Amino acid sequence: MQKMPAGSRKEGQVTKNTVELFPPIRVLQIFKCSYILKYWSGDCTFTSTFKNVNSNSSEKMKSVFDKATRAELINRINTLNENSKAQWGKMNVSQMLKHCTQFEEMSLGKKKYKQSFLGKLFGKMALKDMLKDEPVKRNLPTVPSFKVKENSFDLANERKKWVDLIKEYEHFSNSDFVHPFFGKMTKEQTCYLAYKHTDHHLRQFNA
Numbered sequence: 001m002q003k004m005p006a007g008s009r010k011e012g013q014v015t016k017n018t019v020e021l022f023p024p025i026r027v028l029q030i031f032k033c034s035y036i037l038k039y040w041s042g043d044c045t046f047t048s049t050f051k052n053v054n055s056n057s058s059e060k061m062k063s064v065f066d067k068a069t070r071a072e073l074i075n076r077i078n079t080l081n082e083n084s085k086a087q088w089g090k091m092n093v094s095q096m097l098k099h100c101t102q103f104e105e106m107s108l109g110k111k112k113y114k115q116s117f118l119g120k121l122f123g124k125m126a127l128k129d130m131l132k133d134e135p136v137k138r139n140l141p142t143v144p145s146f147k148v149k150e151n152s153f154d155l156a157n158e159r160k161k162w163v164d165l166i167k168e169y170e171h172f173s174n175s176d177f178v179h180p181f182f183g184k185m186t187k188e189q190t191c192y193l194a195y196k197h198t199d200h201h202l203r204q205f206n207a
Contacts, residue, residue: 061133063191064169064198073198074163076207082155084205088138095148096201097158102148104165107194109174119181127182131192136200169194 062069084093091099105111115123130136169191177190185193 061131061192062195062199063188064166064194065172065191067170069195070166070169073166073195073202076202077159077163077166077198079207080155080159080202080205084207086204087206089204091148091204092151093205094153094155094158095151096205097155097162098148098150098153100198100201101158101162101165103197104162104168104194106179107174107177107190108165108168108172109177113178113180115178115183116180119179119183123179123181123183127179127185127189127193130182130196131189135203136196138204166198 064070064073080093080097082093086092086096102111106113172187172191174190175187177185177187179185179193182193
């Protein structure tokens with residue numbers, strides 16, 4: 001990669017042009033992988049560190065394996081309708097429903113995906129950030145397999161399908177779950193991620 005002219009940026013700064021030339025930097029920005037960002041932006045001094053994440057930070061998080069939590073999510077899903085508008089992002093409500101049913105099908109083992117090359121490099125590190133006890137950051141990059149291009153679906157049908165999939169977590173048995181970015185995940189990690197993903201998109205549509 002061509003380095004930027006001297007004096008055109010501050011030391012360690014990642015510019016807009018750098019991000020456009022190398023899209024995965026967007027992922028690294030979000031997960032605060034600062035020393036790798038410095039390397040790709042032309043500063044090869046590995047002085048910064050990753051943000052410290054408590055390995056037990058997910059202990060207080062809600063889980064889709066909990067009956068009351070599933071009931072809460074289902075109630076929120078059932079409030080979605082044709083008039084639901086996104087608070088951020090590019091998806092409309094029917095696209096979001098389709099995206100989320102695809103995610104649950106993956107988590108439950110109905111569909112299998114291979115881990116991406118970028119995920120093999122940074123997935124475990126990013127998972128630690130994702131499983132912190134806080135809402136998912138807005139406008140995170142979407143895994144390509146889950147990008148929904150169609151503009152409209154049968155909203156009532158997709159909503160029912162999502163509800164039915166949420167109910168299936170009561171009998172979760174996908175112990176070999178591999179996320180296409182985060183990689184191999186434990187049962188506990190899967191239940192927390194499934195909750196956070198669902199909660200994130202319901203918040204997106206104010207549900």
